[in-house]
Amino acid sequence: MNRVEISISKRKMIISLMGCLAFVLAGFLFVLQPSTFAGKTVVRSGSMIMIVGVLSILFFGLCGYFIAKKLFTKTPGLIIDDRGIADQSSGIQSGFIPWHDIKEISTFKIFKQQFVTVLLKDPQKYIDAESNPAKKKVMQANLRSAGTPYCISTNTLNIKFKALHALLTERLQRSR
Incomplete structure (x- = not known):
């Protein structure tokens, strides 16, 4: 059998990284100004908005880290x-x-x-x-x-x- 190497798609990775960054930014906005979003979304509580913001920063920040790490690797996917x-x-x-x-x-x-x-x-x-x-x-x-x-x-x-x-x-x- 021939060896097949399928590379990482840089374009797909960059799009995913931009999505992660957008969610991290939204998370920071939720943490810094929860009262701005409380009552205007499904979530009515400012403290709940803050929790969602922290979770968004942590989860999408971690995903963004792994995506950025993969983006600069030379090994095939x-x-x-x-x-x-x-x-x-x-x-x-x-x-x-x-x-x-x-x-x-x-x-x-x-x-x-x-x-x-x-x-x-x-x-x-x-x-x-x-x-x-x-x-x-x-x-x-x-x-x-x-x-x-x-x-x-x-x-x-x-x-x-x-x-x-x-x-x-x-x-x-x-x-x-």
């Missing part, structure tokens, strides 16, 4: 070769998955967001092997909602969703 898949496309990277551990390539959709899912023969083995507690929690949540700890989004990749799904499905079949 996804590598597909005769050994398996190496996903490095997100802040919480899936790492390397050998073909012999993959049961099926499927899809999953949540809130209009589509993911290519890598269904594993023994998903718990991968969760147990993860040492990072935050990443382990995300993997467990993915397993509960999507049936696998590994979900690949094309939001940051230079490939369309259907093309990625077809490519991974075809490569899995070839590996067998």
Whole structure:
């Protein structure tokens, strides 16, 4: 099999980073002037507006950090070769998955967001092997909602969703 490297889409990353910055800015406005927004939104309480602002700053600030970090990396987002898949496309990277551990390539959709899912023969083995507690929690949540700890989004990749799904499905079949 030929090695396929799918790069990170700089354009998609910049758009995502701008979105994060907008939410961080809105969070600062909520924290600095909660009375301006209280009563004019669904939330009536100034203190609740402040809490939403702090959460927005923390969550979107963290997302922005990971996006900025990915934006300046030279490594491909996804590598597909005769050994398996190496996903490095997100802040919480899936790492390397050998073909012999993959049961099926499927899809999953949540809130209009589509993911290519890598269904594993023994998903718990991968969760147990993860040492990072935050990443382990995300993997467990993915397993509960999507049936696998590994979900690949094309939001940051230079490939369309259907093309990625077809490519991974075809490569899995070839590996067998």
